[in-house]
Amino acid sequence: MDSASFIEKRRFIVKLGKMLHKFGTPAYRLEVHLLNVAEFLGIGAAFAITPTVLTFVIWQPGEENEYTHVARVMPGELDLGSLSRTDEIVDAVANGDMTLEQATARLNEIAVMPNPYSRIFTFLAYGAAGGAFAMLMKASWHDVFWAALISLLVYLFVLWAAKSRRVTNMLEPLVAMVSAFAATAIAAYLDPTIQVPIVVLSAIIVFIPGLALTLGLAELAARHLVSGTARIMDAVMILFKLYFGAYLGLALGQLCFGEAVYQPVPSVPAWSAWLAIATLCGSLVIVFRARKKHALWGIASGFIAFAASMFGGVYLGLALGAFVGAFAVGVYGNIFTRLMNAPASIVSLQGMIVLVPGSKTYIGLNSFISGEQMAPVDQLGQQTFLIFMSLVAGFIFANVALPPKKSL
Structure with a gap:
């Protein structure tokens, strides 16, 4: 040579x-x-x-x-x-x-290729993701509406961060603070039926690093110790920044507007979960800049993850239900690779995001610091840990059952 x-x-x-x-x-x-x-x-x-x-x-x-x-x-x-x-x-x-x-x-x-989706589509995708997650959290239609609206506000700060390095360095706490402040104002003056913590969490769900935590654990499981540890610590710091921003925004909101009295309303019906999955995965196609020819494959991955985890949860419990969902998504991703000759991660990432307990980690952080729960979940810390490990194990077993054709 x-x-x-x-x-x-x-x-x-x-x-x-x-x-x-x-x-x-x-x-x-x-x-x-x-x-x-x-x-x-x-x-x-x-x-x-x-x-x-x-x-x-x-x-x-x-x-x-x-x-x-x-x-x-x-x-x-x-x-x-x-x-x-x-x-x-x-x-x-x-x-x-x-x-x-x-x-x-x-x-x-x-x-140097530009984003294939316009800013308008990305703007709408952020709003759809926030509203869809509120539906998955079994909130009310009021929560879904306001979460989607505040998510649109969050995207404006994302655009600002693209032009300002100073804003980029403080983006996570800034969007969490603004979301919490806006939700507090809405609860005080416009709609006292909203659950402020759920609305805030849904509005910033795009920033919750559940996927990064899961990938970090997967890297540790593959014996990539330095990379896995670094990724996990980066995700943990993002969680802390988000929580601090939300905590500061709630404190400023209560100082300015007073504490609103929550008025309970019925939550969304059970069938809305399927609508939420379609909306969330459709918005992720745009947020992750997936190609249009892979869009339906990615949306199907979300449905497979949700359905398989629900089926597994009925018989094995919540944590092992996540294992069944991850296994199904892993096999589906490897089938996609063989049929489309493209990396499995193009579709498996969307299914993984439906499964990852990033929101539970944020809820657990809130419970640990404030002593109050944002949502009624028993044994939150144990469930979160088991779900993370079940996800990693599910993808490992899937690669053994149907070896991937590509290394990506």
């Missing part, structure tokens, strides 16, 4: 690794995928991936010289559409349909 060919291959691998990390690929999947690509290209490689540092060590077989590349990066955000397009480039290179030079140029194009 000549020097020019080796340089081209290592540049491609480094670029590919940075791109996949940017799109939110977990460390244990990213390292395996990069090793597979390096093996196909006929070069030796070793990788150490964490949420904030990427280390590449690449060498030519039979030669002593090694190329080391260390990059300081920020934790990636989920972009399922770009992940799918990047995976297609790797397949094209493997099939001989694209040269490395063409592949690198295509990766550069994907890196």
